[in-house]
Amino acid sequence: MDTIPETFTSYFNKIYSKKTYLDKYGGSVIGTAVSLLIFFCIFSYFYVQSKMDPIRQNWANERCKPEVMPFAGLINAPKGTSKMTYTAENFTKCTVGILSEVVQYFTSPLYYLSDMVSNFYLMLMKVVQAFRSLAFYLRMKVMKIIEYMVARIYNVMIPVQRLFIKLKDTLKKTEGIMVTGLYTVFSTYLALKAFIGSFLQILIIILIIIVAVIIALWILPFTWPAAAALTAFFLLLAIPVGIVAGHMGHILNITSKSVPNKPGCFDKNTQIATKNGFQNISNIKSGTILKNGDRVTASFKIVNSNDMYNFNNIIISGTHKVLHDIKGWVFIKDHPESIKIENYYEPYIYCLSTESKRININNYKFLDWDDIEPVDVIKLKNLDYLQTYSPLSDIHKFLESGIDGNSLIELDEGNEIKLKDVQVNDILRGGERVLATVEIDTKNISYIRKYYFNGFEIIGAPNLHICDADLGNFNTLDKFGKVIDRPQKLYHLITNNGFFIINGIRVRDYNSAIENILDIRDKLYALS
Template sequence: MDNIKASNFTEYFKKIYEERGYLDKYGIDVFITSIAFFIFFIAISYFYVMSKVEPIRNNWDANKCHPGIIPFAGHIINPPDQTPLEFTTQNFGRCVNQILATIVGQFVKPIYYLGDKVIGFFNKLVGVLQVFRKLMAYIRNKFKKIITHLMNKIVNVFIPVQKIIIKFKDALAKTVGVMTAGLYTVMSGYLALKSFIGSFLSILIAVLILAVVAIIALWILPFTWPLAASGTVFFLLISIPTSIIAGWMIHILNLTSRSVPGKPGKPACFDKNTLVKTISGEIMIKNLKPGMTLNNGIKVNATFKCALNGQKMYKINNVIVSETHKVFHDKLGWIYTSEHPEAIQVKDYTEPYIYCLNTDTKRIEINGIKFLDWDDLEPIDIIKLKNLNYLTHNCSLRNIHKNLDSGLDADTKIELIDGHSISLKKIKVNDHLKFGGKVLAVVKINADDISFIKKYKFNDKILIGAPNILLDDIDLGKLKTLNIPASVIDTKKYKNKYLYHLITDKGTFVANGIKIQDYNSAIENIIDKRDEFLNKF
């Protein structure tokens, strides 16, 4: 290359590619030399192999892939079913595959090694997780045993307490039973005494009447006047104290078993600030008046102002309502408020009064929640009213108020416990009535939609009111005004817009000198629900 003379680098490369190189000049010689060397190698290998053919044949598995032995495999091992060329070709293919497998094995050995390490790492990680799991299971089991042991100890402590409470409850129940039996015994004694005194007075009055007849007969004849005078004095000495004692006993014992105070009531009502939507806007329930129309077209037939009377209050969807009010649940149907899944008890509720309504559909809807109105008429009760022929099967529920509601004239006289008489419309909740107990609720009823106002006359006593009033008077007996004739007052000419009624802890009160049942009796006596309403109040 030293004979190349170039003035620049480009011409130098041109001369390299333009002039002939070594292989161009001597390529054929190199090829012939290589062939000669190959033939020489084959010849040397052949003579070497043939000189050591027995040791090679004896250790054929170790020598069969030696480069110098591969070309002569068919001459070293000559199977009877193959020619030397076929065996040599077969051996060559096997050796090539073996050599390639060895080369590839060496190439992928690091990958296998890395894979083994990764697998080993994850196996150890799984082992650690298994140990951790066993540890957590051990801790859980020990904790469970500790809790179980503690609960067993607690149960061992509380079971005797529970037994004591059960025995105490049983003792109280037995005490109540004994007291109830005693009360009935006293009542039986009282009624027996009353019957005895009544019989004795009847006999005594008969004797006195006979004595009067005899004395009158004695005064007719002059010669018997001294005897008549003595008889008259004796009659006066007997009759005057007897009359006083008889009058006093009749006044004191003028009681019936119905006059025994009942269990204090549980009204089903709402908090006074409950907002009710009307066609005039939202109004607090305490300000609603009978005759108002709610926004869904339902008309208010009556309003109730009730004493709280120990009732628990609950909140459902921001509506505060008493525990015994019936509310509709999509899955449970009509249930008590206290049983509603979303009901939350209002602690320390201190309002003295709660309020309720009667409507012409017997339903109240507040904040999207459906409630029954005061009468608590479920669908089965409506069916019963229809089956009893008080309602036709295709009539509107508005007919319940129209034909079956109760109520008295606002000016009906009610006697208080102090002997003072006032108008029914002036009675307040918690007032104490003479012969009527305590007022638990005042009911104000819309008179416009009543079918008719009647004037009922009982001897010299008069009641004015709705069609359905129940009497429970000692002289008049038990009467339903639905079944007795009376003069009708045109509702359009009736002077008062509202009728009134009461609910008492005895279930009765005296109005215009007549003992009547309270408002709850209007519907309950028809559908035979007295026990349910007594539980309500």
């Protein structure tokens, strides 16, 4: 423990205070090295002097030897170049050559590895190229196969396509023939109905005249024989006419015009499936999109004066029509699954019009407010109010009725209010009672016009029915008016007498829009 120095400084001083070999013999070593160097130089000089000519003759191989390099300028300096300069140049050249050989020797493994890697990637590239060539070959073959198949299919499809075109054309022609035939049969039916009706009317008039003559003949005693004969003739004529009239009335449905049914509608809590979920029918506004994509074109709020029925948990008036699987369109009151509600006290019921003219509730299909059945569509097309291939939505587009909500209407009390503010059960100036208010969506109506009639004006949809003592009785379908920007909504009323006065013009109520058009056909072809 005593040999351990007390500090690092004393330790290092002790180490470096010892004398090394060079400290003792450094002078001798240096002297020996200098002597050897001098001896090497002298020896080399005399060696070179003795080998001068052979070295010069083999200069390319001798120039870089260690014993020759220091004397290169002395041995073989070119003319015009100093011996020292040439010696330096030779030394530099030899050094570079030797280093090049050494570097080449040491880097040859790296070059070998790089060559192997290059060859590997070259082979890999060739393999990839081979796969690409194979893929290209396969692709071309597949393309040729597909082209061949497409060509064959094309060759087959062209005749098939022509066949389908001809088939489509044939079906269209068949459809046209069937539609024409249907219209022809329907027109024949209506013409026959009108002819028989007119013929029966003539016979009835003749019978009435005969009755009047018979009564006159029975007054005077001397004309009783003639009266008896005429009475017998009357009976011979009246009995067959009565039988024919009865059978024709049964077969051709020849009946007198009857009062239209009361509006058919739903309870306020009836659930309707819309695009945004189920809603009460009382909350549905015109323009609402239903779940099946149908659009509500009009919404109705109606005073309740109907018998109401429970039809599979749907509260509905008896005069509404539902599609029966066997019987077709039948009134709810006539449907076997309907149960009459004896005590129903709701003051208002509600209904809708849609573009499809149908209302779907709980997988049951009901007619909308307009009660448009297939035969009515045929009538509208036969009267040229609709095109042959018009969809049902064209009824709303071209035949909708409605009046601007800002139009003024006078109440029985003498004050004027806007049409859109009229309420159910309001009494109007002429004593009309409002049975229903109608809100109409204008988005898909063909146009909204401002009509001018002898100083009066009215804004509305295409199909307004005027029935005014001064203006006449007509609708606006064939009248010109100024097309204006459409309001978002139009409005209308249904009254107890079918009329009301607005902006000083007496108009028919909403029900006249379709009913009056269909009544044209009835007036032309039905018995009055």
